[in-house]
Amino acid sequence: MKQHILLAATMTAMLAACGGGSDDNPAPVHQLFAQTNDSSNTVVRFVRNADGTLTPKGTVATGGRGTNGVNYFMGNIVAPDALTSNNSLIVSPDGTRLFVANAGDNTVSTFSITSSGDLSLLAVSPTGGVRPTSLAFSNGVLYVTHQQGAQELGAYRVGSDGKLTSLAQYTVAAQDALPTQVAVSPDGKFVVVNGFLKTVTPVTPLNMLLAYPINSDGTLGQPVSSKSAGVGPFGGRFGSGALAAAYIVTEAAGGTASSYSLSSTGSFSTLSGPIAVTGQQAPCWIALTPDNKFAYVGNGSGAVSLFSLDTTGKLTLVNTAVATETAVAGQASAFANDSWISPDGKYLYQDYAGDDKIVSYTIGPNGTLTKLGEQPANTVSKISLQGLTGT
Template identity: 80%
Template sequence: MKLRLAAAATMSVFLAACGGSDNSKPTTTVAQLFAQTNDTNNAVVHFTRNQDGTLVAKGSVLTGGKGTNGVNYFMGNITAPDALTSNNSVIVSPDKSRLFVANAGDNSVTTFAIGATGDLTVQAVSPTGGVRPTSLAFSNGVLYVTHQQGAQELGAYRVGQDGKLTQIAQYVVANQDALPTQVAISPDGKFVVVNGFLKSVSPVTPLNMLLAYPINSDGSLGTPVSSASAGVGPFGGRFASGPLSSVFAVTEAAGGTASSYSFSSAGAFSVLGGPVTVTGQQAPCWISLTPDNHFAYAGNGSGAVSLFALDGTGKLSLVNAVAATETPVAGQTSAFANDSWISPDGKFLYQDYAGDDKIVAYSIGSNGSLAKLGEQPANTQSKISLQGLAGI
């Protein structure tokens, strides 16, 4: 069954089209990029980043866990791009010493140690006690994981020196089986932010809310603060940097829009600007921000990367709805621009195209424009199961 992206954007298209410190010293000295295949025998695809932004393949490393092999729970367990329906399924710890990967096929998380040359070593494969873990966030030795199903879809886990996860607690999100799409840590390290909720999967009914859970001293979470979203179907979000670190830019997949919010010290979100329509595109789900807060890039289920500008207050304006796009593989209606990552120097954007089974490297121009530098195949078994993107 193919994605129905040629039709007008509907509620069901919105999600279907759409992933601290552990007190260890940083060890990695070489620039790296990581994604996951989400194959049945899940693996990390690993690249070295050259100074000119191009990628060199280092091969793949098995996670020891299981992926879904492209089977998409939200789509009724068919094989379709964005099988994990999430942001942040692959993350690097802030000190760059560890890589965490969600294995949605067997409800586990793999902890890798990252060596000085970027080589990966499996430390542990830990069960989460939840169903279909898909999004990860890490702070102060605690990993926070959201799951696609269950009565308690958010979990907190202490990460040991051996990489094993020990559960601290599990928490209710909006309602049972709400399918959260992203978990993140606020820049001040005081809140866990979760978004992307449904009242029901069928019919698809977004709850249009953002939740912020205060983090207790032991890593456990307090009662969440709930804020209404500006647009329909908030999916992915990124906090800005430095003086704009309280700004949270969000894609709103069901409404085909993006908005920005101000995050208060009490955990509440208030609208700064939006919703801004992503003209001509459907299912904007993923978003990355440049470190200088000048630009945001939204990945769309309809296959394009859209460019936004941020002003000095954090408000978004659409600059180019199709800043980049690729041709889908045979049998797919969209190249499916999903997870992305921007280099810390702000010079390069790396983009997953799940519908084309590859990662593309772009240079970022002074006006935010994207120039393609090259591409690397993911070589997933299903040719559409590529997920997650994180780098150093």
């Protein structure tokens, strides 16, 4: 009997050492999020499976309102890319918060994300601006750009309850300048804003990048303005590691892409470009692989273009249409907009707003994309899908 008891105790100890107690610390659920931008806005949720495919997990209401596909930039008609932006929803660096811009009622929703993947709506906060469309988060402060107004950039302290408290509002290039993206530099020293239009009709790009120094309390100093190499900088992504100062930018109005280096003073210098995205129109969205080898550019004309990066951050166009989807009836383009790459660099997820779906791809060693599958977004307007981020 004593031998049996001893054996049982030994086996229990061995099982615990080999992970028998793993139920107490379940593996985190890897997810993908987008927003429908419907009138009653919702977050579309997917579980990211180990093979890169997606499993739908339903939708969660943001408690705010979207534009239901109404596109301010296009003259308030219903058209793809209604928010004309990058980063309309983002996950905090620690993976515990999801923020969503509700452009229809000028609010931002804050969710908590549990290790099991559940979303819990914490707060819906007014921004005090008009049409919030792009978000960035750093050190407890959320930065938000708006499509209209005299002060289109706001800084907000995020409370433990998820509520936003305004710290300050800032002027960008010009009133009603239509900024398309806000980002925080990897070193946490600057807030970068790009994508300005002096007027919407006619379209008059302001060819500049702005870098605001971040103060210790999260407020911002006077911006440093740098002239862009190409016309109409729209979306941008910083590199990582050795290329953390490299900023890769799409230039929608000029049909090009460029790369820049951000200095310690906040000024940008050109590394490469502008490089024409041959055969495509409206290169607006961009994603970089974690190893800094490849950049994927989403085009309004419906294709995803592939660029390679060298060790200095210079770009080379590899394939103008490494992936594409056929537009649905009534749409001129599948509209390849927001995209997101898994942290391990194995998979690219791509919104096709003109097809109301998200497509998953395997990233090959040379940057090629192999389609794994697709999932419908099921937006009300069938073209209002916006934003893409994950854990």
